[in-house]
Amino acid sequence: MSRIQSFLENRFAPFATKLAGQRHLAAIRDGFISFMPFLIIGSLFIIIQDFPAPGWQELQAKLFGEGFNQFIILPKRVTYDIMSLYIVAAISYKLAQSYRIDAFSAAMLGISSFVLLSPITTTIDIDGQTHVVSRVITVGGWYGTNGILVAIITALVVTEIFNYFIKHNITIKMPEGVPPAVSRAFSALLPGFFILVMMLLVRLLFLQTKYQYIHEFIYNLVSLPMQRIVANNLFGAIGTVFAISLLWSIGLNGGTIVNGIMRPFWVPLQDANLAAIEAGKLPPNIITEQFFDMIWIGGAGATLAVVFLLMFKAKSRQYKELGKMSLAPGLFNINEPIMFGLPVVLNPIGIIPLVLGPVAITIVNYLAMAFNIVARPTGVIIPWTTPPIIQGFLITGHISGAILQIVDILIVMLIWWPFIAIMDKKRVEEESKMVYNGDNKSMNM
Structure with missing residues (x-):
């Protein structure tokens, strides 16, 4: 873990920062x-x-x-x-x-x-x-x-x-x-x-x-x-969410960096879907920018699932309060309270599910749309702050998009739970020590 953190901090972060600032x-x-x-x-x-x-x-x-x-x-x-x-x-x-x-x-x-x-x-x-x-x-x-x-x-x-x-x-x-x-x-x-x-x-x-x-x-x-x-296949989609999540793990807004590079190749695919809808046909493309909007449930990393885990499963008082405070922002796809409050950024334990969660639901969503179990993105662009589930319905124009996002949240919760349990156990121990030390001080007085 320490080697991973050292690589991210000393090698990857400077390169990503330089790339993000390239004129x-x-x-x-x-x-x-x-x-x-x-x-x-x-x-x-x-x-x-x-x-x-x-x-x-x-x-x-x-x-x-x-x-x-x-x-x-x-x-x-x-x-x-x-x-x-x-x-x-x-x-x-x-x-x-x-x-x-x-x-x-x-x-x-x-x-x-x-x-x-x-x-x-x-x-x-x-x-x-x-x-x-x-x-x-x-x-x-x-x-x-x-x-x-x-x-x-x-x-x-x-x-x-x-x-x-x-x-x-x-x-x-x-x-x-x-x-x-x-x-x-x-x-x-x-x-x-x-x-x-x-x-x-x-x-x-x-x-x-x-x-x-x-x-x-x-x-x-x-x-x-x-x-x-790259732009219109499963492997390209996996690479995209992997890169965005990895950049977020070191505190950089991966979406602004990766989307800025990939957007010129997504937009024609999105427009082709719109044209198909206008002609009364099914959208031909799965991968558009709106496909990734459906992945980022609660923000990059799909961290709304983390909010629910903290609220309902965590035993740490700090984590429970963090979950409650992060719910309102998370429902509008704002993830900074979780990223920097848990924290996930530069946290070797948090980095693993931060990457695995989006990759897993990217595969699930792609296959669900490829086999026509779930409707494909119509090409309609909606504000990124649109709450999940409503977002899935508007992007696909079908109830199946909303149901898919519910399934995605459950999948990400399953991936995150073992890691949250580890962090939660450690936090409970720290809180117990703080309470014990505080009691000792009051007795000595």
Whole structure:
């Protein structure tokens, strides 16, 4: 145990801390987080459109007319379906902020560069004939979730070039007395011109290939293989929860680190599930970010089970009180009272079930969904503070998701119980010694 703790403290923790603070990964992570509220808003309208209740669609049509179903989904179209435009702006903005340069100009250059690299034509069918329509930015496709990887790369490259120009003073200098806002705008002129010319050349280069656009190239060579090998299979899911739990064991928020890396590969899978639901089909993908939301019952490590054990099985007065105080936060997936109060962080005994619990229910949940015993995630995003069981129902759109989370809590309780018993026994002994020493002191007085 001491060797494990020494390795975590002296080797793993410094590496993980450095990774979490890496400028570009932080910009990607913060960019997605800043856009997350809008995805939740879009998801709320998806729930309204496709609420899992018999006769809901017919009721909507009866009350509001036949076209209401497509009208109410418009907020989803302007959030999910042009997501890449928002993401390229958000990441450019966050990275520019870290360099302390004009973040707004970086975001605008990110958007314009992304559009330059993307198709601006589409096809429509009229009376059985296909027509090409030019000068169109489509809703969905490469402007939606499929273009996220290109959006990330574009944001990083554009901001790095912009930063190079600014830091090396390759800008147009305005005379003194010119308002700062005007001066700052003109400082983006030279780097902006260079960046857009460069993106135009990249577009021209890919038009000469079979891919036509960089999106197709990146999607086939990077995104699809990553989805198949890492993002959308059981082993990748196990690796994800293992990494997040291990990072939490040393006090680092593993979700912000790992999710920031994996989210670009999960989002297209989630969008495919949404598209299937809209078409009246079953969701094709099990692994989405919402799959992991169902794992983290009570927060990372699925620690709501620990709260129940402390409340109902622990004999230590301190642990019982900790369980009671941790219940309200745990019901809203806030785990810090358990992580730092038990503690689990840097506790060799607690680290083992912290990792084993989520891994076990990841396997159970994946197999339950793979064999269609439990409904798969619909792709709807809900706030991470949504209480468990309600969360499972909303994520899957089915009562089976709620039942699965109850089963998960019981499984994690079984895994944690032997370790809680060890810690509880030790804590009771310590409390008994404190009481005994206190009695002795009062007798001596």
